[in-house]
Amino acid sequence: MDARIKRVYVPMTETGFYILFCLQEEMHGYNITQKVKQMTDGQVDIGPGTMYGSLGKMEKDGLIEFVREEEKRKLYKITSVGQEVLQLEIERIKRLYRNIGGK
Template structure:
């Protein structure tokens, strides 16, 4: 993995994390927004501007790829690089959680 990609994406923003998590299956921007609301019991609501800006940057950086258009909606999916970045972030989150459990709340 390119050092620049690692520096930019790890640690990830919540927006970036949820986008990559949702794009393990093909999806479009509105679908991602709805899925994140569902997964977080509406505690997190991605704004269209932030989400579409992130999608554009992630596509440019090779973390996601445009695969097709359906009903005027762009469908994206995570790439191998995106999976690698997501796995790094998941390991980081697991380490944080493990440390909290060891020290106590």
């Protein structure tokens, strides 16, 4: 993984984390928004500007890739670089959790 990518994305924003986490399956922006709302009991609501700005930046940086268009919606999926970044963030979150006394 490129050092710049690691520096830019780790630690991740909550929004970035949820977008990458969701894109382990092919999804479009609206699907991601709905899934994140469901996963967080409505506590995290990703607006369209944030969503599409994040998707564009992540695609440009090689963390996700455009898969296909379906009913005028672009579907994306995480790349191997994105998976590496996501795994680093998951390990960071696990370490934080352990350090506050979680198991």
